[in-house]
Amino acid sequence: MKTFGVVNLGNPRHILAIITMAMAFFYIFGLPVLNFLHLIGGSISPVGRADHETKVLFQISLNTLVMIGSVFSWLKLVHNYNLNAILGSLKLKDVKNTHVAMVYGVSASLFFMIGMYMILSLVYILTGFKQENRLALWIGESLSWVGIIIVSVLAAFSEEIFFRGYLQERIGLFPAAFLFGFAHISYQNIVQVVAPIVFGIILGVLLIKTKNLYSTISAHFSFNLIQLTFIKIVTAAFSSIFI
Structure with a gap:
């Protein structure tokens, strides 16, 4: 029976975990590439603003389900972790100085x-x-304004759990940061790929130093919240980067 690390290809639970994670990777990385190559429909369409918000909220909710769901499924199916163990492995439980870590995150x-x-x-x-x-x-x-809060919260939690809490712990700081930037390729903007890579490195170092995922979640949340707020108020201001 072939095994790769903790993965046992003869275990049906592990096979299910691999399939789930492969589908998540295609959704997170494959679909943006297809969008970048104009092989699937774009994100901007001439419909009403209310329909726009519904579309954005649906997309961010789906992103959250895919990212968090795939990570939790892997840790449950492969490692047989319960909820407390999952949260602990992601540095979301039994962590120290969360308030200080969050201050570091916002400052960064x-x-x-x-x-x-x-x-x-x-x-x-x-x-x-x-x-x-x-x-x-x-x-x-x-x-x-409510939509801005929802998007900022969901994006911060889902992306930090997937990229920092899960991926970085397995493939390292720089590969995880690169994939974080690559996932933004559908923006079709070079700044929007390079900036997340740099931000991903900063967030990765922050996690290493604090050993607390709330530090990177607070950083990610505050960045998106400020960016979206400026875009809403001043329209084009600070529009070059949105992570």
């Missing part, structure tokens, strides 16, 4: 955002290069 997010804005402004001044992120603008303009 603010420094990253300010740094990226300064770099992009300098590049624009020196070269005239600027990329408008139409998809980020569409998302920000489509959402109500």
Whole structure:
């Protein structure tokens, strides 16, 4: 019977876990590539704003289900963890100094955002290069204030559980950060791929230092919340990067 680490190919539960994770990887990485290559429909369509918000909220809910569901399924089916063990392995339970970790997270997010804005402004001044992120603008303009909160919370929890809590612990800091950026390829914006890679490295280091996933969740949440708020209020301001 072939085994690969903790995976036993003769165990039906492990086979189910592999299939579930493979489907999640196709959804998270394969579909954005197809979208980037224009092989499937785009995300922006000429419908009412209320329909836009419904579409965004449905998409983020589906993303959350896929990311968290695949991770929880793997840890349950392969490792036979109960809920407490799953949360502990993801550094969401039995962690120390959560309030301090969250302060570190918000601070890291603010420094990253300010740094990226300064770099992009300098590049624009020196070269005239600027990329408008139409998809980020569409998302920000489509959402109500409640929608902005929901999207910021769900994106932060689901992506941090998948990329930092699960992937980084298995494949390492830099590969996980690269995949985090690659997952944003459907934005069809080079800044939107490079920025998440850099942000992913920062978040990964933050997790290593704090050993608390709430640090990266708070960083991710605050970044998206501020970005979406600025997009909604000022429309095009801070529209170059949305992670």
